[in-house]
Amino acid sequence: MTTLDINGVDFGYDKGSIVLHDINLHIDKPGLYCILGPNGVGKSTMVKCVSKIVTPLKGEVLINGENIQNMTHKDVAKVVGYVPAFSQDTFSMSVVDTIMIGRHNHKRFGSQVKDLEMVYKAMMMMRIVSLADRNYNELSAGQHQKVSIARGIVQETPVLILDEPTANLDVKFQVYVMELLRGITEELGIIILTICHDLNVAAKYAHEIIMLERPGKIFATGTPEEVLTAENIEKVYGIKCKVTNDGEFGVPLVILGAPIMDNEF
Amino acid sequence: MEYTSDIKEDQLLSEDVRDSLREWRKDVSEDETYSKTVEDYKHSTKKKMIFIVVTLICAIAVTIYSLQYSPLVGDAWETLCILWDSLWGKADPESSIVHWTLYVSPPVLGALIGGAGLAICGAIMQSVLRNPMADPYTTGISSGASFGAALAIASGTLLLQNPSLIVILAFGFSMIPVMVILSISKMTNASPITIIMTGIGIMYIFNALTSLVKLKGGSTAMAALDNWLMGDVQLVEWADLLPMTLIVLAGIIISMYLAGKMNVLATGDDSAKALGINADKLRIFCLILTAIVSAGVISFTGLIGFVGLVCPHIARMMVGADNKYLIPASAVIGCLLMVAGHFVGKTIIAPTLIPVGIIMSCIGGPVFIWLVMRKNKGAW
Numbered sequence: 342m343t344t345l346d347i348n349g350v351d352f353g354y355d356k357g358s359i360v361l362h363d364i365n366l367h368i369d370k371p372g373l374y375c376i377l378g379p380n381g382v383g384k385s386t387m388v389k390c391v392s393k394i395v396t397p398l399k400g401e402v403l404i405n406g407e408n409i410q411n412m413t414h415k416d417v418a419k420v421v422g423y424v425p426a427f428s429q430d431t432f433s434m435s436v437v438d439t440i441m442i443g444r445h446n447h448k449r450f451g452s453q454v455k456d457l458e459m460v461y462k463a464m465m466m467m468r469i470v471s472l473a474d475r476n477y478n479e480l481s482a483g484q485h486q487k488v489s490i491a492r493g494i495v496q497e498t499p500v501l502i503l504d505e506p507t508a509n510l511d512v513k514f515q516v517y518v519m520e521l522l523r524g525i526t527e528e529l530g531i532i533i534l535t536i537c538h539d540l541n542v543a544a545k546y547a548h549e550i551i552m553l554e555r556p557g558k559i560f561a562t563g564t565p566e567e568v569l570t571a572e573n574i575e576k577v578y579g580i581k582c583k584v585t586n587d588g589e590f591g592v593p594l595v596i597l598g599a600p601i602m603d604n605e606f
Numbered sequence: 607m608e609y610t611s612d613i614k615e616d617q618l619l620s621e622d623v624r625d626s627l628r629e630w631r632k633d634v635s636e637d638e639t640y641s642k643t644v645e646d647y648k649h650s651t652k653k654k655m656i657f658i659v660v661t662l663i664c665a666i667a668v669t670i671y672s673l674q675y676s677p678l679v680g681d682a683w684e685t686l687c688i689l690w691d692s693l694w695g696k697a698d699p700e701s702s703i704v705h706w707t708l709y710v711s712p713p714v715l716g717a718l719i720g721g722a723g724l725a726i727c728g729a730i731m732q733s734v735l736r737n738p739m740a741d742p743y744t745t746g747i748s749s750g751a752s753f754g755a756a757l758a759i760a761s762g763t764l765l766l767q768n769p770s771l772i773v774i775l776a777f778g779f780s781m782i783p784v785m786v787i788l789s790i791s792k793m794t795n796a797s798p799i800t801i802i803m804t805g806i807g808i809m810y811i812f813n814a815l816t817s818l819v820k821l822k823g824g825s826t827a828m829a830a831l832d833n834w835l836m837g838d839v840q841l842v843e844w845a846d847l848l849p850m851t852l853i854v855l856a857g858i859i860i861s862m863y864l865a866g867k868m869n870v871l872a873t874g875d876d877s878a879k880a881l882g883i884n885a886d887k888l889r890i891f892c893l894i895l896t897a898i899v900s901a902g903v904i905s906f907t908g909l910i911g912f913v914g915l916v917c918p919h920i921a922r923m924m925v926g927a928d929n930k931y932l933i934p935a936s937a938v939i940g941c942l943l944m945v946a947g948h949f950v951g952k953t954i955i956a957p958t959l960i961p962v963g964i965i966m967s968c969i970g971g972p973v974f975i976w977l978v979m980r981k982n983k984g985a986w
Contacts, residue, residue: 466630528627
């Protein structure tokens, strides 16, 4: 069973401006973990620390007890997959080739058949098989997102990180993707960390929620019922709300009210 | 913090999602849609390979035609037969020497090799810097080489004693921009924008220095310098072909080996790092490689613009952005364009010879504008 530990991590892009303060987290079972928090609170930075894209100023990130700073980028990539919020493909390839990039660490001589099979399955999951030979740049923002998620899935890593996977998706696909990610964690027994802005989607599909507050601190962790309370949401997001039960699955339902504006916004 | 992690008991999962998850476990090898997807993929790969091979054959054909072409009227086929026989020692030695000297001119072979070298440099730079404008000019390499050549030509007395001084100084000075970029990258970071901006800064500095040398140089020296700056494969001699070939071949082999990694890097630094690529190191390595290859070509041929810029764009339209095909496709397009450009240059107003650099810019300019117009149609 894969474990992920973040111990006392501080991070700042420039000296003097610390983005993350003493982040501590322990995950020891598969599940969909949603990271919530207002803009600029350090959600993306936190997941970048976990995938060794940036190096913490202090503290350590352990995967299965091993400090990722002592591992090569290649070794980290074998256990942590990462799908960025925005793709920077200036020169784009076909959809199949773009997803195939996710197989980079699995590629061996003569492995193309197996790689193509995985790419095909991921396209089936994301319902984009009909786009297979289209050029990535010709697709819409929502279709880009589906291709990026497929690229993350084919990495076959025990920890998968998705930075805002539902951005640009229509409501049907937002729900489908979150449901699928939840299903993947249960079917494949992996840990998925995802950044999310829709409180109700997170409330319904996350196994656990990690809520960050300004300035870059963990405010609360726990099940959606434990974390998504009206008091917590008001304190972290600065918005009045009512939290009830959705009446069907027993998950919290957040009804947003008036924002409490301050100078920070 | 207990939750349901058993897929069978999870009421939140719809039947559609369960179907999708079953697909993951399923053996799809017999699946009709899968077979079609694989077939389409293999077909598109085959098309790319055919394009590369056909372009290579065209480049070789134009080279052979160009080799036997001479203002001295002769039977083309007979010339080729003598050249072929002489390769195997069957032809009369005297006739062999005459034909090799008359027809097999180093400039044609220089155009072939140089075209491939400059084109792969453009392809690699554009890919790793994620910038359609990247080429040896915008990274300052060409300007460094120009200044080196200007210094060598201006010191005319030395030149008479050692004609290869231009090559040595052009190569040496073209390495300076790379060293400056390397140092600045160490102080800040090696992001594509840092490299391009530094390259453009260096380009202006070297251009100013070249103008300064021009001001101080004599008129004969300046005519020689202008000739070099126009880019002319006529400057290539037999002795130059071996180092040029070795450098370009090494560049092609190394870049093909790195093509998969370059594809990953092209998706963005964050995503490349997350896929196990040290983005900054790979970008710097590729930059050094392209600097050596482009300097290895332009030191011998003089500045030839647009090949490095335009060939990768044409190749991208034909075979896509996958570097495994883009690099060889750019190389063969570079060969074809340069050999054809050289041929046009020596025939269009014969016996006056137009340097290939001028021909390439005349063709390259309109092609580039056409490419810009195509941009909105998804050319890159």
